[in-house]
Amino acid sequence: MAQKGISPGLYPSCSVMRCDVAVIGAGPAGSMAAKHAARTGAETVLIEEHPSIGHPVQCAGLLGVQAVEASEIPLGSAALHPVCGAAVWSPGGRILRFNASRVRAWVVDRRLFDRALAVEAVRAGAILQVRSPVRRIRAQGDRMVLDITGGRSISARVVVTAEGVMARIARQAGIGPSHVVLSGAQADVPFQVEDAGRVEVHLGVSPGLFAWVIPTGPASARVGLCAEASACQHLRRFLSSPPISSRLLGSPLGLVFGGLPMGPPDRTWAHGAIAVGDAAGQVKPTSGGGIYPGLVSARIAGRVAAEAALAGDNSASRLSEYDRLWREEVGRELVVGMRLYRLMQGLSARETDQLLELLSRPKVVRAIEEHGDIDRPSRLVARMLPALGWSSLELVGLLRLALR
Incomplete structure (x- = not known):
């Protein structure tokens, strides 16, 4: 088990730090992945490019x-x-x-929330390295090496990239962009x-x-x-x-x-690496929120990465298990959300006004107030269909198509 602690990234220049799992990005998804990797027994390093956790804030909170x-x-x-x-x-x-x-x-307050998650990762056994921007990822034998600004490197069996929307390291590893x-x-x-x-x-x-x-x-x-x-x-x-x-x-x-x-890539894994959170497009298209799907997926990512690293198998086929598992948990919500997003994008201003008129019916309002769920919108849509009635068959048909 890795020693608990926080390091500012000041280990000697040109030195190589070795671990089982390296997580890039100490946002909510990264900290959650690091916590569960450490809990599974892997020596885990959590790498953050900024000098402090939770800054800059890039979320509505x-x-x-x-x-x-x-x-x-x-x-x-x-x-x-x-x-x-x-x-x-x-x-x-x-x-x-x-x-x-x-x-x-x-x-x-996202600053406090993010910091609390990072503290939990450290308590679980992860080592936190701040002021450590990752420049590139490369394979070296049976390990993945992360080159960090300043001549430092981290060698890990498995890398979890939770670096955010730009996902530069994920692209280098061979994981595609969001749709x-x-x-x-x-x-x-x-x-x-x-x-x-x-x-x-x-x-x-x-x-x-x-x-x-x-x-x-x-x-x-x-x-x-x-x-x-x-x-x-x-x-x-x-x-x-x-x-x-x-x-x-x-x-x-x-x-x-x-x-x-919005819209995850076809695969969120590659040899020696998996992507999570915004780096994997795990964002709800209906609201733009990524905390819930990111946290659920990160818990899976940390465990799968740790088990693969401890087994000495960082192959793409081994890490593909992560992709299957997170899609089973939250994948359908993202698919349905993307369909609803495209449906809304196709509406004119007049049609959007008409939609709100339909949604203002008392039965529909009650269904929304009782079952509204920003994390699982498909459940709300399913509850709304009976309340819409037969006078809005076209909309009902579109919503049913979105739920398929």
Whole structure:
């Protein structure tokens, strides 16, 4: 078992650190994979390019209750407040409000959340190396070598790459890209919050996904969106639009931007390496959230990587077990989500308004409030079908097709 501890990456220049499993990226997926690799008995190193965990933040910080459960930690001070409702704005200005009787999600401080997960990985036995950007991956005999900036290297039997959407090391290892990568931007703003327990979804703001308003306190919110391109420009226009500008209490306090991968590659494994989280496109296309599928997949990745390393078999065929297992757990949700995403992308503004009119029926609203689940949207769609009735046969047919 590896010695528990945190290292700033200051071991002598040109030295080679040897381990069973090396995990690239100390975000939620990487830390979870490292924890379970170490728990399985593998000497594990968790590699983070930045000097601290949880920075920079590249996430809206809204976790469904299943994602919280999958994190295997109490939220504690990372929890800002619960979310029980949502308001969906149509392109034509119609607002559809939902109010669930129980907590559906939590708004969290991602810095604290990410750090708590990394601490759990270290407690399990992983060694954390910060300030360690990985430049390339290469095979050397029966091991994989990671060359790190500054002349250092880490030699591992199996590499788990949780490096995020760019996934440069995953590409070098032979793992393909996601099917779609959107551009995302988000600002922390002083904001007139009407109900901190309700998030907002704005449809038709930009081509790509949707815009959101997530309250972080009584007078602050995260306002962001995803687009096919130029997310920052779309965000500036959104912040200037009447539904948002009328509630701004000041200038944005911070801006983050990045990519959002959707649609996993055909395989998330290669000789000596597996990909997890954003690097594997394990993101829900209906919401853009990747914490839940990433954590579930990372737990599997850590165990499979450790077992393969300890058995001395890092072959592609051995590591393909990971791909099969994670798809059994969350793959169907991603497939259904991608179909729903493409269905929504094909709707005009007028058709989107008509869709919200259908969803405003009392029976449908009750179904959404009772069964709404941002982590498992297919379950909600299945519950909505009976409530839609026979007067919307075309929509019912499309939704049934998405669920196949």
